Each structure stands twice: as C-alpha cells, then as structure tokens.
Amino acid sequence: MLPEAFKEAANHLLSSAAITVSLVIAFFFLCLWQYRKVTKPVVALPLSLGLIVLFCLSISDPNFFIIISKSDNVPIVLMLVLVGGCTWWGLRQAALNDERLEKGLPPMEADNREDDKVYVWPDLVYAEFIALIICSIVLIVWSILLAAPLEQPANPARTPNPSKAPWYFLGLQEMLVYFDPWIAGVVLPTLIIIGLGAIPYIDKNPKGNGYYTFKERPFAVTIYMFGFLVLWVFLVYMGTFMRGPNWNFFGPYEYWDIHKLEPLTSVNLSEYFYMRLLGRAMPANFLVREAPGLLVLAVYFGLLPLVLAKTCFRKFYPSMGFLRYMVMINLFLGVVGMVAKMYLRWIFNLKYIVAFPEFFFNI
C-alpha cells in the first residue's frame, strides 16, 4: 500500500542511528520551543492521526508487520502511544497554565482548593482498588491472548541472535554498545539513581510544585524530559525496532537479514591521534598512549564546568552555590556526554576515548 520509493527512503534514513536520533532530538526541541502551538488540538490531533494512519498503512508491509506483531513488541507499541499521549497532556496543561499565569490568574490546579481535598479512605483507596482490579484483568486477558514466547532451554554455547534484554533495560543495553560494561552496567545506572535522588537537593525552586508549567521551569523540565523521553523511551524504541541480527541497525521496512553486512571498524581515540594524525606508532607507555583521551576528559569535566559557570549558566551559578552547581553541571555534562559519545561512534566509529584494556577500564 505504501509506495516502494517511500519505504526505500524510510529504510535508508531510519536505519541510520545518527539521522534517526537527530530527527528525534530536533522534534523534541521543536515541540518544547513551540509548546503552546504544538499542543493545541488543531496541531496535535492531525499530527497524531497522521502517525496512526501511517502506522496502519505500514502494517501492510510484511517486514514491518513481523517486527511489530512479535508478542514482545506489542506492548512497546502501546507504550509509545501512551507516552506520547501523556506527554501531550502534560504539555497542554502547562501551556494553558502559562497563559493564565501571564494574565495574573492562579494556575488551574489552584482553583477550588477547598473542594480538592478528599479522604484517603474511601476516596483514594477505592480508586486504587479499582485500578488494581482493572490492571489485573488487563494483564490476565493479555497473557491469554498474546502468548509469551517460550523458547528452547538455554544453551551457553548458543546466544540468540539478536540477544535482547527485557524491554525496560534496552536503553541500558544500548548504552553498553558505546561504553565499557563496567561504565554502562555499573557506573551509569548508579549515577542515574543518585542523580534522580539528588534532584530535591539540587533544585530548591518551589515553582511548579503541584501544577503544570513550562515557562517557569524551562531548564528543569527540558532536562528531565530529555532524559526520560530521548535517553530512555527512545532508546527502548531503538533497541526494540532498530536493532536486528548481529546487533546491526535496520530500517522499519527492512528484512532482518542475518547476513546484512555493515562495516563498523571502530577505532580508539589514541589510534586516531597517533596513527592517523601523527602518522607514527602507538607509544608503549599506556599513560602516554592515552594522554589525548585523558586530556579530553579533563577539559570536559574539569574545565568546562568553570567556563559554563561564567557563560551559559551565569545566572544559575550564584543562586546555586559552588557545590550544588558542580553536582548539577557534572550530571548535566554526563547526560550530554553520553549522547556525544553515541554520535562519535556513529559518525567517526570512535570506540573509546580512553582505553586501558590492561585494566579492563575504558571510557
């Protein structure tokens, strides 16, 4: 039903991670930048309808259908719809509220404050109980309708190809492609948890508590949504629908061919520096060998925060204080650096910035 030329183009564009992620990030920032216009039903409705129509037309493509209809993947499709809907709802509320705040009105949530208060018992507990029953029914029906894929007993000599983590860990698995196991599997998850736990200490601004707003908290909302939507949800999408056999990238209408050949020769920064740039052999001393990478990291995490304090974050720095600013900026740079490292791999095939295979330590 879809024209072949369209499928070709879509496969070509969307099997490139760099292009797909760039499109997603561009769309993300466009939506936030124009959030008042984009969330208006006249814009949001045709947009989502268009996507749904495109999705329905795509089902006629056999390759698309195979991937979409795997019982593991059906919930991911539902999740994408749900996340999109909820994000729209939140941004829409924020847009409406921001208009009210500009007119000097209180946010919508502040109206009828008195009637807002209800009892935990029975009001809340009943609602929770009903939600619990509905969820149980949905799960039971679902598990009957979509059989969970049971495979043959595990065999250590045969790893399934592609071998995928549970869906909620696909983002972490994707990070593992770009980082040392130890960084991606231990350091990054710990940082995510500590970083989320640190939010109340980093961010003392009471604005936005209990009501939707974007205008009053543009930085905080953008960072959080970027982390959640792009670095978690989108990476789940990527792991589910783009990663095929041999962990190669595939387009939406592409057949998952085991023999798809993608030359991905990856190179360490030290090799780029000494062999390609200076045209000489790698130094034997590993500290000298990794000096360029260590320098890059030192500048990125050591110098850049200070430069940013004087420039982009000039306004934040005095109100936050040194320690709080440093914690915030390093978490921020960590998030940006993660994305940067992925791009470096996609575009320059850069493997590791600092590589000490001698000590199982690579960044």
Add this chain to the structure above:
Amino acid sequence: MPPENPVNPVPPAGPPSPAGASPPAPAGTGSKLPVPPATAAARPAAAGAEDLSRRKFLGLISWSGLGWAAFSAASGVGSIATGRFMFPNVLYELPATVKVGPPDDYPSDDVYEKYKDSNGVWIVRDAGQITALITVCTHLGCTPNWLPNEGKIKCPCHGSGFRRNGINFEGPAPRPLERAKIVLLEDGNMMVDKARKFQYEKGEWNDPDSFIPVTA
C-alpha cells in the same frame, strides 16, 4: 481498660464519633480532642505510669525480644542456605581439556566450530598457526557467532566483531578474544586446555603454548 484501676476511669481517647460519620471539623474548633485540662490536672503523674506499667513494659520487651529472636533465627538460616547455594553439588561447566585431533584435521585457514558446543572453543587455523579461541565475547561474555560468509566472528549482544584470528575490530569489545593453551601431544593429537588463557593485549600470544605452528 486496665483492671488495676477501675475507680478512676480515663475517658476513651480517639475520635469522638465513628469514622466517616461526619467530616472533620475545620481547624480551630477541633481542640476538644485532647484530654480536658481538668481531668489531666486531677491525675498528674499517675496517667503516664499507668499507661506503661511494669508488667506491660516487661510484656512488651519479651514479645519484641521473641520477635527479634525469631527474625534473627530466620535470617541466620536464610543466610546459611544462601551460603550453601554458593557451593553447588553439580557444576555445569564445559570440560576444560579436550583432545582436538591432529593438525591435519584442520587443512585450510578457517574457523572450525566442532568443539564450540561441547567445549566452548573454536579451533582456528590462520597465518601458519593453529590456535584455540575461547568462545566468550570480551565485552560482556555472550557467545559470539562465526559468520563464514562475512569471514568474521560477530557477537549478537552488542555487535562486537572479531576477525578470524580473534582480533577485535568493531563494536564495543575492548580487547581480542582469549586463546586457550594448545599443545601437540606425542601421539600426534592436539590438546586444548582452557585452564590456561593467553591475552593478546598482555603480549601473551607469543607464548609457544598459545599456538601450534603449521606450514601455511
């Protein structure tokens, strides 16, 4: 009501009316809830002492002591059971040593998968050497696949790729696959011993135990 003191009953504390009968009164009129000052003044020190009599206190201690003892016992048994779990009766590990036949079984430069399932090694003939590569990805330990058409070893987990000789060249794997010890026995067969490993990045691939030279 404690039986020790029937003559001086304390008015029951707690909500004056059954739950849900009426919404709580707005703040300011709800100050009736605490014990009226007159009653409290009439029984100055007795109230506290009576709430927690010696008998009650000891009872409380012994019950909570019992509870803690039970909890510690259960945790103790649990940790012993967990500890026992660390020493299984049977270990499903592939045998470390295997005879892989004479070098003539591997006539041309290729990756031979015969001992992959049973022993977790590829026998590789490449550039005048026969080596035993361990089938464990150096990234996170998945078992990679030998793709003969592409002439490379490719990991299905995060896409690391290795050349036939085990050198990593694509994806995240930070170092080459490891070699196992391989020696030529007197009877002309080769013997692989996975207990001894040779890592390229440590320069161990020059070790004569890590390969068997053959005429290319």
